[in-house]
Amino acid sequence: MxxxxxxxxxxxxxxxxxxxxxxxxxxxxxxxxxxxxxxxxxxxxxxxxxxxxxxxxxxxxxxxxxxxxxxxxxxxxxxxxxxxxxxxxxxxxxxxxxxxxxxxxxxxxxxxxxxxxxxxxxxxxxxxxxxxxxxxxxxxxxxxxxxxxxxxxEITEISTPVIRVWDGILALPIIGTLDSARTQVVMENLLQEIVETGSSIAILDISGVPAVDSLVAQHLIKTVSATRLMGAECIISGIRPEIAQTIVHLGIDLSNIITKATLASALKFSFQSLKLEVKKVQSVKAVV
Amino acid sequence: MEKIPILKMGPFLLVTIQVDLYDRLALSLEADLVQMVNKTNAKGVLIDISAVSIVDSFMGRIFGNIAGMCKILDAETVVVGMQPAVAITLIELGLPLTGVHTALDVEKGMKLLTEKVNIDTDGDEPEDDDNNPV
The missing domain is CATH 1.10.490 (Globin-like)
Structure with a gap:
């Protein structure tokens, strides 16, 4: 068949x-x-x-x-x-x-x-x-x-938001490891935002960065220098004790960069340099 | 030959670069500016580079030179309006322009210069005279 x-x-x-x-x-x-x-x-x-x-x-x-x-x-x-x-x-x-x-x-x-x-x-x-x-x-x-x-x-996009915390103050929380490509994105976003908002202070918060080695530190220094060239001041905040230890052990010189332990103290410093003051409002009873 | 105008504004000199700098132009600017600082006894120099979109290491060095020379002649230099791309390029070239003051725009640059010159002339005297009403 x-x-x-x-x-x-x-x-x-x-x-x-x-x-x-x-x-x-x-x-x-x-x-x-x-x-x-x-x-x-x-x-x-x-x-x-x-x-x-x-x-x-x-x-x-x-x-x-x-x-x-x-x-x-x-x-x-x-x-x-x-x-x-x-x-x-x-x-x-x-x-x-x-x-x-x-x-x-x-x-x-x-x-x-x-x-x-x-x-x-x-x-x-x-x-x-x-x-x-x-x-x-x-x-x-x-x-x-x-x-x-x-x-x-998406992660790269999400992880580099530039936040306007105050008139003239920008904050940039960095979460995750900083590599060359990411630094480039962070730097470009930050500088662009500085131009657009005319901000004079930028706070780089690195509390979300798991580790800082000499390369990451170099990237940070680059970003700070570029910000300075634009005519704005750059503060690095959120430095954890372990990171401070690593930085010193590696012999990285951050002495000409303003560093603060927390975002709050960085913000306080920014207010000071912008000659702003945060005051507690007197309670009604006290006024009357 | 093309020349970049140097304008006198009170105790300051104002330079706005509206064309793309080429090497010879930058060199002549450097020479003219130093001459002018000397002649007018200026206390500050403000260079607006907001229209400059391309820089190279030579240009970066010229800016540094100008700042250094003016410093010797007792004038502060402020570079204003640098574009993000230019800033990134200079950093990547390893030219952080230490010794040059920077500001976002001409207005802020002028304010910075005024502050610097005031502090320099007044010495230790506090400038906030409106804070202590008698």
Missing amino acids: EYNIPKLLQKKRKTIIELWIKNQLSEAGLREELISNEEIRQQSEELVDSFVSNLTNENINDVYSTDFEGVIEILSGISITRARQGFTPRETGAFIFGLKEALLQLLQQEIKDDKEVLYNATLQLNRLLDSFSIVTFETFIKGREEVILRQTD
């Missing part, structure tokens, strides 16, 4: 989808909160339709055939969405391997009499689906990397 694998698969499209969905639903860690059965069915149908309708006797051996572009596109789409939704690699892997399972089951049922045909068809489909799995994983990882990159950008 002659078998035409693509024709057979096209004819048994429904069965494949059912088998596949059954495989997916029986998977132990199915994430019902992330994806509904409806969605699974829709994704599976779309993929199987695209696969079986593009499969011919010519391209069944050629995984790089342009006929599969549509399939790969759908797969990439599903994979990237799953990466963003927070599926684990195992779940995404189970999704695509479930299809292979379903196809092989079907072949086993249909081709009973000819072991050689069965073997060849299995081999061909295996090869094809393995290549699809690789694509799925590549896009899955790409999706995850995009998420990581976006988060990195």
Whole structure:
């Protein structure tokens, strides 16, 4: 008996989808909160339709055939969405391997009499689906990397806010380690803000910096010098005792930089140099 | 040849650089300024570089030189309106311009100069004369 694998698969499209969905639903860690059965069915149908309708006797051996572009596109789409939704690699892997399972089951049922045909068809489909799995994983990882990159950008953005604490006083709390790239961002933001607000004092609060080594200190000194060149004064505050110890042990000279232990004392100093005074309001009784 | 005007304002000299400085222009500015400080017996020099967008190490050195020379002639130098990019460049070049006073804009620079000159002339005398009504 002659078998035409693509024709057979096209004819048994429904069965494949059912088998596949059954495989997916029986998977132990199915994430019902992330994806509904409806969605699974829709994704599976779309993929199987695209696969079986593009499969011919010519391209069944050629995984790089342009006929599969549509399939790969759908797969990439599903994979990237799953990466963003927070599926684990195992779940995404189970999704695509479930299809292979379903196809092989079907072949086993249909081709009973000819072991050689069965073997060849299995081999061909295996090869094809393995290549699809690789694509799925590549896009899955790409999706995850995009998420990581976006988060990195966000962290850099979030972690360098310039706060206007008073007319003419800016504060810049630095949280996390200062490296060259970050210093650059911090410095640019600070200087830009100084120009925009016409502030004459900037407070650099380093209470959120876990450790200060000579490189970090050098970055700090650079920022302070640049601020000074702009015509504003820069105070470094939030120096923890351990950091003071490290600075002295490393032999870093911060003597020509104004340093304060806390943001509060830095603010107090700024008020003094701006000739401002903070007063307690006399209670009403005392006045009357 | 192009020249950068040096304006006299009371005891101060005001220089606003409106063009991009090239080496020879900067050198002639340096010479003219020192001549002018000497001639007018100025107490302070205010250099506005808000329109300067490009500096190199040479320019940084010229600013430092001007400040040093004026100091010898008993005049304070204030550089005002430096752009962020310029400040970062100078720092990266390792020229923190020590000895040069800086201010955000001309107004603040003038105030700073007045304070400096007043302190210098008055010596130890306190300037806050409005705080002690008799």
